Amino acid sequence: MSGLNLKSIDETWYDAVALGEVMLRIDPGDVPMARACQARIWHGGGETNVAEGLSYAFGLRAAVVTALLDDGIGRNIENQLRAAGVDTGHIIWFQPGGKGPRGTDAKGTLHNGVSFTWAGKGVLPSVTEYYRAHTPAREIGPGDVDWDALYGRLGVRWLHTGGIYTLISEKAAALALEAMQKAGEYGTGRSFDLNYRSKVEPNKERAREINRGIVPYADFLVGNQDDFSDALGYDAGTVSRDAPFAEWLAGYTETLRTVAHDYPNLKYIGTQLRAAISADRINWGAVLYDVDADAVHQATVRENIEIADRTGGGDSFASGVVAAMLDGRGAEDAVQWGAAHGILVQETPGDTTMVTRCEIEKEISRAIKGGGVSALR
Secondary structure, eight states, X not given: XXXXXXXXXXXXXXXXXXXXXXXXXXXXXXXXXXXXXXXXXXXXXXTHHHHHIIIIITOOOEEEEOEEESSHHHHHHHHHHHHTTOBOXXXXXXXXXXXXXXXXOSSSSSOOOEEEEEOOBTTBOOEEEXXXXXXXXXXXXXXXXXXXXXXXXXXXXXXXEETTGGGSOHHHHHHHHHHHHHHHHTTOXXXXXXXXXXXXXXXXXXXXXXXXXXXXGOSEEEOOHHHXXXXXXXXXXOOOTTSXXXXXXXXXXXXXXXXXXXXXXXXXXXXXXXXXXXXXXXXXXXXXXXXXXTEEEEOOXXXXXXXXXXXXXXXXXXXXXXXXXXXXXXXXXXXXXXXXXXXXXXXXXXXXXXXXXXXHHHHHHHHHHTOOOOOOO
């Protein structure tokens, strides 16, 4: 892709590494959490979802850098990551009942993050409730990860992190900045998802200050109009809900040009487009801006699509685009990969991918042709 000079497979151990927090997800299924009596167990995290998509869906060599408490919940998360092919060897473990900087008590003063997510139904929206105020991922900072060994001795083609992780603590923000800066020193490609969440940091000015320090080190920035306003402080304008897509795209394109001018390091900026008709039915598309070519590439728009779970669609868009970049594809292919992966992940429960590259390529072909869906027998 234009503007990117990525390391080869032969000179690296990993295609991609993601830095972020990962939590156990409790899913009550079709019953709202307040009345639930049983649930399924998943996992998820805005940044680590990208690594899992790259590993499971696209067959790439991916790893996560995070921190977990060494208990049953932490090992459950690790096992789920490993089942998806993600390397967990760079997880930093805190020990309950242990001593020293990685020791904590066994009564939950430090605990693994947990989220309760109900997918919603019809006019009842999806609801996620977080318990992440005292997690190990908040406690690691600069100097806790040997980036020189990771990028230099082993070799990494791509690093991904995002605006959820950077807002959970000052240490996390500093570690993300260190990771991005070090990646640049070693010629590793870098992506950053603004992904603003008011439940993580209600103070938008604090979020903007942190993100403005990290975005100058990114090659690929993910963000929609609300993200550019909330997470970076741009006046992105407003477009009415009833406005045609062309009107929205024109306004968004001007925002992209302004952001690219202010951050000349950026080579690509993109986002998924999600218009919710109900909690389980959406219109879905994506755009990717090639800064050097001053060209906006648009994925095929999918209209009135029934979904199972909207969580993780944006992360899956990002992983699809990164996968295309690592595959040497152009922006026109990358946006299609991102959009197709994003919609397919929303067709299955949980935050993380359950589809393959073959299924993604078939969905791209189906959407472009405007065809229906046939049963496989």
